[in-house]
Structures are given as structure tokens and as C-alpha cells.
Amino acid sequence: MTDTGINARHKARMERKKAHIDQSIEKADQEKGLLLVLTGNGKGKSSSAFGMMARSLGYGMKVGVAQFIKGRSDTGEEAFFARQENVEWHVLGEGFTWNTQDREGDIKTAIAGWETTKTMLQNPEIALVILDELTYPIKYGYLDEATILADIAARPSQQHVVVTGRGASEAFIELADTVSELKDVKHAYRAGIKAQAGIDL
């Protein structure tokens, strides 16, 4: 085929593609607060949530963050985001379960943490709420899943919520609008490389 023929066919194909894309964009015309769940064993759940946080702040929106279980407060994301305007940041865990070794205490911390979280889920001024590592206190039975799902469902209609953590339950996936499962293909940690500042924490 001549170059002119190839170019003409390409143009026709792209016209059909554009019509198809335009049609599907037109069909997606609803606006609502989304529930996003980022789960799976691969790296990229929390960092994806903080990527959406950066996007939201870029539009001048208010963002609330609740970090569960992890009591450490020396992550790069906290050092950066917590000092920005329009950010409410809560570290709600007192450390990893295998560090605290105190189930009763962990339960009290988790329940008190959820009360704090609820104030964000009831505040229509907060456009995005990130519930980082929320799957763990639920999985350990520290927090009642039905209560959590009900509180998330009752949030202001335009508020977005992002939940991260491995092993998201069927009920969470059911309620969510967007769910991504990060797949672990390879991780540097298994090659003996320790967590790297700026990449892993």
C-alpha cells in the first residue's frame, strides 16, 4: 500500500476510535463522591492514595488522612503533606501489632481512632478522606466492619474516600466504586534491600 493509502486508513480508524471514545465520555456524566479501594500484596497502595491527595490539593480541596496501625510518624508523606494548607493528618495507630503486643490497648486505640475518623467523614468541607491501612484493624477484629461500612456510606454525597490495605473484604469491594488490586511481581526487599527513604517510606 502507498503511504497515502496507509495514512488514509489510519485517519479513518482514528475517526472511528474518537467517535467511540467521545460517546463513552458523554455517557459517563454522573458526579458523586467515590469510594476507592486499593488492595493486594504489591507495592503501590498508599503511594497511589497520596498521589490522589496531591491532585486534590492542587485544586485547592481539603484532604483528611487517617493512618491506622502504623504508629510511626517519620514517613516522607507525613513530613510533606502534614505541613501543607488544607490538610488534616491523624496517625491513629500506636505501632505494628507485633511491636505493641497488646491486644486490649490496640483495640482501644483503634476505636478511639475511628471516632476521630468519623468527624472527617461527617465534614462536607473535606473533599477527600484517605483511610490508610484501614483493612488491618478490621481484619484483626479491632473495628466492626458493618459499623465502618455504614459510616463510610453515610458520608457527604460529594466526598471521596480512599481505603488502602491488603486483603480488602468482599463487603468493602461491593460498596466501592473503584477497586484496584496491586499485584506483587517483584520487590527489592526480597533481594535483601532495606526500605528506601523516598520510595518505601
Ligand code: ATP
Ligand atoms: P507504598 O506505601 O510503597 O505504596 P503499599 O501501601 O502498597 O506500599 P504496604 O503493605 O502498606 O504497601 O507496605 C508499605 C511498605 O512495605 C513500603 O515500604 C513498601 O515498599 C513495602 N512493601 C509493599 N509491598 C511489599 C512486598 N510485596 N514485599 C515487601 N515489601 C513490600
Ligand code: MG
Ligand atoms: Mg500502605
